[in-house]
Amino acid sequence: MFTIATLIYLAGGIFALRELMAPRPSRSPCPLLCALGGFLLHTLWLAWVTAERGRLPEADPFTSLSLIAWCAVLLFLISYRLFGAPPALTSFFMPVVVLFSLAALGISVAEPAAEPGSASGWMLAHGILMLLGCAAFAFAFVTGVMYLVQEHQLKAKSFGKLLRRLPSLDVLDRMNVSALAFGFAVYTGSLVAAAVGQMRSPLQWVRQPLGFLVAVTWVLYLFAVHARFLTPLRGKKLAYLTVLGFALILCTLGLFLGADSLHARGTGLGGLAP
Amino acid sequence: MKLAALGLNHRSAPVEIRERLAFTPEQAARALEMLRSQAGVSEAVVLSTCNRVELYACRPDEPIHFRDLQAFLARFHQLPEEQFSSCLYKYRDAEAIEHLFLVACSGDSMVLGETQILSQVKEAYRVAAQAGMAGPLLGRLFQHALAVGKEVHTLTGIGKLKISVSSVAVDFAEKIFTSLAGRTLLVLGAGKVSELTLKHMVHKGVQTILVSNRTPEKAEQLARAFGGRSLPFELMLENLTLADIVISSTGSPKPIIHPQQVREALRRRRHQPMFLIDIAVPRDIDPAVNEMDNVFLYDIDDLEKAVAENRAARQSEILECRRLVAERVDQFVNAIRIRDAGPVIARLTEKVHQMRQQELERTLNKLGALSAKDREEIEYMTKRIINKLLNSPISTIRQEVAKGDGHRILDAAEKLFDLDSDSEEAAKDEGKDERLEPGT
Numbered sequence: 001m002f003t004i005a006t007l008i009y010l011a012g013g014i015f016a017l018r019e020l021m022a023p024r025p026s027r028s029p030c031p032l033l034c035a036l037g038g039f040l041l042h043t044l045w046l047a048w049v050t051a052e053r054g055r056l057p058e059a060d061p062f063t064s065l066s067l068i069a070w071c072a073v074l075l076f077l078i079s080y081r082l083f084g085a086p087p088a089l090t091s092f093f094m095p096v097v098v099l100f101s102l103a104a105l106g107i108s109v110a111e112p113a114a115e116p117g118s119a120s121g122w123m124l125a126h127g128i129l130m131l132l133g134c135a136a137f138a139f140a141f142v143t144g145v146m147y148l149v150q151e152h153q154l155k156a157k158s159f160g161k162l163l164r165r166l167p168s169l170d171v172l173d174r175m176n177v178s179a180l181a182f183g184f185a186v187y188t189g190s191l192v193a194a195a196v197g198q199m200r201s202p203l204q205w206v207r208q209p210l211g212f213l214v215a216v217t218w219v220l221y222l223f224a225v226h227a228r229f230l231t232p233l234r235g236k237k238l239a240y241l242t243v244l245g246f247a248l249i250l251c252t253l254g255l256f257l258g259a260d261s262l263h264a265r266g267t268g269l270g271g272l273a274p
Numbered sequence: 275m276k277l278a279a280l281g282l283n284h285r286s287a288p289v290e291i292r293e294r295l296a297f298t299p300e301q302a303a304r305a306l307e308m309l310r311s312q313a314g315v316s317e318a319v320v321l322s323t324c325n326r327v328e329l330y331a332c333r334p335d336e337p338i339h340f341r342d343l344q345a346f347l348a349r350f351h352q353l354p355e356e357q358f359s360s361c362l363y364k365y366r367d368a369e370a371i372e373h374l375f376l377v378a379c380s381g382d383s384m385v386l387g388e389t390q391i392l393s394q395v396k397e398a399y400r401v402a403a404q405a406g407m408a409g410p411l412l413g414r415l416f417q418h419a420l421a422v423g424k425e426v427h428t429l430t431g432i433g434k435l436k437i438s439v440s441s442v443a444v445d446f447a448e449k450i451f452t453s454l455a456g457r458t459l460l461v462l463g464a465g466k467v468s469e470l471t472l473k474h475m476v477h478k479g480v481q482t483i484l485v486s487n488r489t490p491e492k493a494e495q496l497a498r499a500f501g502g503r504s505l506p507f508e509l510m511l512e513n514l515t516l517a518d519i520v521i522s523s524t525g526s527p528k529p530i531i532h533p534q535q536v537r538e539a540l541r542r543r544r545h546q547p548m549f550l551i552d553i554a555v556p557r558d559i560d561p562a563v564n565e566m567d568n569v570f571l572y573d574i575d576d577l578e579k580a581v582a583e584n585r586a587a588r589q590s591e592i593l594e595c596r597r598l599v600a601e602r603v604d605q606f607v608n609a610i611r612i613r614d615a616g617p618v619i620a621r622l623t624e625k626v627h628q629m630r631q632q633e634l635e636r637t638l639n640k641l642g643a644l645s646a647k648d649r650e651e652i653e654y655m656t657k658r659i660i661n662k663l664l665n666s667p668i669s670t671i672r673q674e675v676a677k678g679d680g681h682r683i684l685d686a687a688e689k690l691f692d693l694d695s696d697s698e699e700a701a702k703d704e705g706k707d708e709r710l711e712p713g714t
């Protein structure tokens with residue numbers, strides 16, 4: 001079922017990119033319908049897995065990546081409603097969702113699922129918030145890239161169809177900042193939950209490579225949020241920061257997926273994220 | 275269908291001829307009345323705009339001669355025919371329909387994609403309908419033309435991209451700020467283009483307008499016209515901080531806004547984006563300003579380049595526009611033919627049965643005394659023969675018409691069975707029944 005959902009996301013991504021490059025805007029509902037259809041199927045699959053096992057999915061990399069994709073589509077659908085549905089958003093966002101889903105499928109073939117474990121409430125909160133945080137940062141990354149592209153079009157005075165089809169800088173900045181603020185809040189919440197759940201001070205896990213990378217990522221996003229709300233830094237520089245931050249998120253995920261650490265021992269959903 | 279269209283436009287005739295042949299709405303109504311009474315035209319529409327004068331006319335019995343319409347124009351405007359005859363274009367039937375559809379979607383306009391032509395076509399139709407000259411063919415044709423005009427504007431980009439400097443500037447502003455509502459606009463100088471841009475921006479909801487000019491009276495006048503306030507020119511830079519959008523068109527020989535001033539303004543406004551429009555020549559704003567983050571500087575060349583690209587993009591839409599028009603012309607012609615198929619079949623059946631009746635009576639008279647049953651049997655046999663003979667051509671006509679390619683077979687049927695001579699009465703009756711009301 002998840003494979004079919006991925007294929008639908010893929011179809012949506014292709015439709016959206018075709019629409020972005022088409023000589024005239026078609027305003028086809030296909031990309032959005034694919035995103036919606038894929039999301040519904042994805043949700044059904046998650047519900048089925050949970051019902052079949054009688055508990056939340058395990059802490060394996062496959063489930064983590066597929067859940068990040070799920071959260072990302074959820075945020076995308078919410079933002080689609082909140083920000084007046086700029087069609088180009090689908091063109092930029094669906095490829096990221098497809099990449100997460102395909103990575104999950106690749107991993108599911110390569111690695112067996114981890115053994116189930118028991119998860120405390122704190123670790124459960126840690127996992128859920130971490131996934132939401134990653135999805136929000138993915139969203140901030142996408143809007144950051146769109147901002148940079150649109151800003152370049154306006155500065156270079158390229159009066160092409162891309163300029164006409166991308167949303168205004170103001171909309172992109174608002175989407176970027178909303179995703180950044182939300183992502184930072186849940187990411188911080190996730191780290192607090194992990195620290196409380198494991199009864200370890202942050203200083204202890206910062207000494208591990210994964211913990212260190214998580215801390216660096218958090219500091220970078222802290223700087224971005226601080227800069228956006230308390231200093232004049234905005235626009236292009238902020239967009240670059242969100243792109244850099246997402247690169248760190250990907251590195252963290254890579255390290256998490258490759259590490260046989262506490263996470264990989266499978267402590268329920270609470271232990272599945274970095 | 276016996277439709278004729280004759281006219282001239284900005285490409286075929288100079289303005290000196292166009293203005294002599296133009297019709298006011300009152301003149302158009304009078305002309306329609308004259309066409310009916312003097313030229314025997316049953317339906318006509320006069321389309322007269324600043325760029326074109328066109329006559330659409332038809333009558334059910336015989337084709338209208340272009341020379342009659344041309345002579346009518348000359349007579350009406352008291353202008354010798356030789357002065358404008360070489361400027362005229364002439365179309366019949368499907369070509370005339372295609373031309374009207376293209377005109378309605380502004381594919382034949384001087385400014386491609388302009389929307390004013392739609393209301394002009396509508397007005398021409400209204401005048402004709404009021405004069406009782408928009409009958410079953412032209413009434414329907416003009417309603418279709420209006421629908422096609424709207425459809426082409428919706429489905430193609432022919433009218434979407436802006437082609438004036440001022441509206442392009444507004445488009446760019448909306449790509450930076452989304453909405454101009456609540457924004458502050460600073461106008462430096464008071465040129466014509468800046469006034470037009472200001473007008474567009476006010477229309478889009480700009481909230482605060484500040485005008486600054488070396489001549490305070492001019493600033494005051496412009497500010498008053500748009501509900502803004504004027505500022506002394508010396509305070510212009512201090513007010514730069516307040517402005518989201520700056521339109522500059524002073525006559526200064528050297529730049530009056532430099533990077534350090536914009537940097538300072540940006541710092542004070544916490545790096546909120548600024549959109550600077552420099553319409554002046556020589557330029558008022560140092561181009562280096564565009565290198566700064568959150569500042570977008572467009573000079574007159576940039577805006578004109580965008581206008582040129584938009585014009586080219588509109589031009590490239592003309593092919594798509596023509597394709598759509600051609601499709602709609604086929605549909606319209608076929609719809610007219612389908613409407614015409616019923617009377618053709620009725621005339622055919624009636625004619626053949628008349629012949630049958632005549633021959634039957636002649637034969638029965640020759641045969642002499644026959645029983646009533648025998649007579650009935652013979653009559654029934656002739657009916658069956660006729661029905662069997664007609665069955666195949668009638669179903670073929672219906673099939674071809676349903677396929678959308680019926681006009682050829684209808685023409686053929688009319689010629690083969692010599693139905694043209696019988697059509698006059700039917701067309702007159704139909705004209706009475708199907709006259710359409712304006713605005714429907």
